Amino acid sequence: MEIRTMSSPRSSYHSLVEERALEELRPRYESRGYRFVVHPSADDLPLFLDGYQPDAIAIGPLPNVAIEVIANHRGAEKAKIANVRARFEGQPDWKFNVVYGGGEPLAAGILPPAAKSAVFDQLRQAREILELGYTKPALLLGFSLLEATLHTRESDTYTRPRKPATVVQSLVMDGLVEAESETRLLALVATRNRAVHGDLSIEIVPADVRFLLNTIEAVLAG
CATH class of the missing domain: 3.40.1350 (Trna Endonuclease; Chain: A, domain 1)
Structure with missing residues (x-):
């Protein structure tokens, strides 16, 4: 067919x-x-x-x-x-x-590179927030750090903003994240999007946020 x-x-x-x-x-x-x-x-x-x-x-x-x-x-x-x-x-x-590749295709803007030390510092803060039980702020900060982590691995001085799912895809294609982790991370992207867009009923599982933060740490250390 x-x-x-x-x-x-x-x-x-x-x-x-x-x-x-x-x-x-x-x-x-x-x-x-x-x-x-x-x-x-x-x-x-x-x-x-x-x-x-x-x-x-x-x-x-x-x-x-x-x-x-x-x-x-x-x-x-x-x-x-x-x-x-x-x-x-x-x-x-x-x-x-x-x-x-969704998002606002006409949106302008470039992002300065983030230093690894700054990402590590905020990663520690995200873990502290998570341990206090604030799963949503930890998740949102985690995805910000995931994109910043990708920026640290690229040679460009500046880069354009990307959708969270695009960040995940880029990390997988560059061999920085295992393909087996892609499905779980994309499911977390969907959770993140619902939380950002006002779904107050969405359940954010602490273990999933911890997985995201562990992924960031592994890429930074790689």
């Missing part, structure tokens, strides 16, 4: 989101020896992807990577992603990466 290409039709909003996400991904893959192809043709794709065109592919050290950029994490998008992801089961030479 043919799966409709998720990137068509594209709204101008999605096109801008996709362009910016792929622009950021290209140097990451090329620096690791991959050939990065945007909007690959059918000839560039393996037979098991017949009828589906990812937004980009990265060909190089196995496994090769098919990349899909989505502008949100809504239910309809989740269903499409699950449908495509099933195609990669039993395909050891390929993996499927979903990049969440």
Whole structure:
């Protein structure tokens, strides 16, 4: 059964989101020896992807990577992603990466780099807040520190703000976070988003926040 290409039709909003996400991904893959192809043709794709065109592919050290950029994490998008992801089961030479590029694409702003010492200092504060039982502030500070930690590992003097899910994806793609941790971190992103946007009923589990803080510490120490 043919799966409709998720990137068509594209709204101008999605096109801008996709362009910016792929622009950021290209140097990451090329620096690791991959050939990065945007909007690959059918000839560039393996037979098991017949009828589906990812937004980009990265060909190089196995496994090769098919990349899909989505502008949100809504239910309809989740269903499409699950449908495509099933195609990669039993395909050891390929993996499927979903990049969440939503947000305000026209928002301007750059962030100065954070020193590791400053991140460690605030990480200690986040742990103290968590131990006092304030799970929500600890979670929100944790995601701020996760992005700051990514900045410490990049060579750029300044960088653009990124969505929490994009930060997680970047850390996984750079090999700084294990792929097995990605699912748990993305679930925490969803919790964080609900908390930020006024869901006062959301339950924030202290063990999950502790996992986030431990992840930050591991990346900093790596």
